Amino acid sequence: MKALRLYAPGDIRYEEVPTPFPKPDEMLVRVRACGVCGSDIPRIFEHGTYKYPLIPGHEFSGRVVEVGSESGRDWVGKNVVVYPLIPCRRCSACYSGLPTQCSNYDYLGSRRDGAFAEYVVVPRDNVIPVPDGIPPELSALTEPSAVALRAVRKAGITAGDTVLIVGAGTIGMLIGFWAQLAGSTVMMMDVSVEKLRFARKLGFQQLVDANQPDVVEWVRRRSNLGVDVAFEASGYTSGLEMAINSVRVSGKVILVGNPASDRVNLDSKVYSQILRREINIVGVWNSTTLEYPKNEWAVVLQELKKDRIPFEKLITHKVDLLELKNLLSDLYNKRVFAVKVMYVDKEE
Numbered sequence: 001m002k003a004l005r006l007y008a009p010g011d012i013r014y015e016e017v018p019t020p021f022p023k024p025d026e027m028l029v030r031v032r033a034c035g036v037c038g039s040d041i042p043r044i045f046e047h048g049t050y051k052y053p054l055i056p057g058h059e060f061s062g063r064v065v066e067v068g069s070e071s072g073r074d075w076v077g078k079n080v081v082v083y084p085l086i087p088c089r090r091c092s093a094c095y096s097g098l099p100t101q102c103s104n105y106d107y108l109g110s111r112r113d114g115a116f117a118e119y120v121v122v123p124r125d126n127v128i129p130v131p132d133g134i135p136p137e138l139s140a141l142t143e144p145s146a147v148a149l150r151a152v153r154k155a156g157i158t159a160g161d162t163v164l165i166v167g168a169g170t171i172g173m174l175i176g177f178w179a180q181l182a183g184s185t186v187m188m189m190d191v192s193v194e195k196l197r198f199a200r201k202l203g204f205q206q207l208v209d210a211n212q213p214d215v216v217e218w219v220r221r222r223s224n225l226g227v228d229v230a231f232e233a234s235g236y237t238s239g240l241e242m243a244i245n246s247v248r249v250s251g252k253v254i255l256v257g258n259p260a261s262d263r264v265n266l267d268s269k270v271y272s273q274i275l276r277r278e279i280n281i282v283g284v285w286n287s288t289t290l291e292y293p294k295n296e297w298a299v300v301l302q303e304l305k306k307d308r309i310p311f312e313k314l315i316t317h318k319v320d321l322l323e324l325k326n327l328l329s330d331l332y333n334k335r336v337f338a339v340k341v342m343y344v345d346k347e348e
Helices: 040-047 070-075 142-155 170-181 193-201 215-222 237-246 268-276 296-304 321-332
Strands: 002-008 011-016 026-035 059-067 079-082 119-123 127-129 162-166 185-190 206-209 227-232 247-255 280-283 315-319 340-344
Touching: 002 321, 011 321, 026 079, 040 321, 059 070, 059 119, 059 142, 127 296, 142 170, 142 227, 142 247, 142 296, 162 170, 162 237, 170 185, 185 193, 185 215, 193 206, 206 215, 215 237, 227 237, 237 247, 237 268, 315 321, 321 340
Parallel strands: 162 185, 162 227, 185 206, 227 247, 247 280, 315 340
Antiparallel strands: 002 011, 026 059, 026 119, 026 340, 059 079, 079 127
């Protein structure tokens, strides 16, 4: 099969590799679509993965083509999405119903081979059927949409709340969609005018250029002395400080963006604001496939069948595997504007 394999940071190769064979508790999935996550780019070009060579990619949909056990034969031919986090199911976090906090987890695309390939082997327990009528590019948005939904749930947003989202990338805009669906007023902030223009095309009306002077005061005036919830989805210290300074007394700051540098250094005056105004800081990592209503993936898949959220408009690029390989360095060096780049199996 064809695949993109990472041999070292910055060394990603398009090559022919053996098609993997599923073990008894696994399935072989033909990848139909796989999105490029914001975390994939620094992983490929800077931080690397846990072993080499390794195939990145964890936001994907596909079709089951082989199973490792006859008991799973009825899965063959089904369209599926795959939860990328593989919990050990033995540690205290797993026993407590907190698989995202597993201390011995595996992960598709960073700790074991992922979906920047024609085929990927996945654990049977991580496979989720896709309802009829949802195209593969759309169902491949399930993973980031579930992360965004988890962030909104952690925030406890209710109708009438005012929300600020710092970072108008894929996750930021997905958070905005879910927040609007919950009845909140959404402000979208970014340093990129191009991203803000794109956000407007998606229906967001209150856009905040973070480069403008007195931008925090502008937000606070527009939100009755501070927003109820601020989501930090950029990963930058400046974004975190914007979020903290923009939230109201006893408001919430939800951290979603992976750190963009090795250290996050808060100004002491900003740190003092967390204490003096009793701001609640909440971290979000991944999502869950536990039983409803905790199961964010089930909620997302149901929502994908409706027309309330314009998920598909997030996809700015659809490319094949070789085109993706050639595009990755442009994404890293910001030579092209993109929101969600999607590898699509054009031969399926």
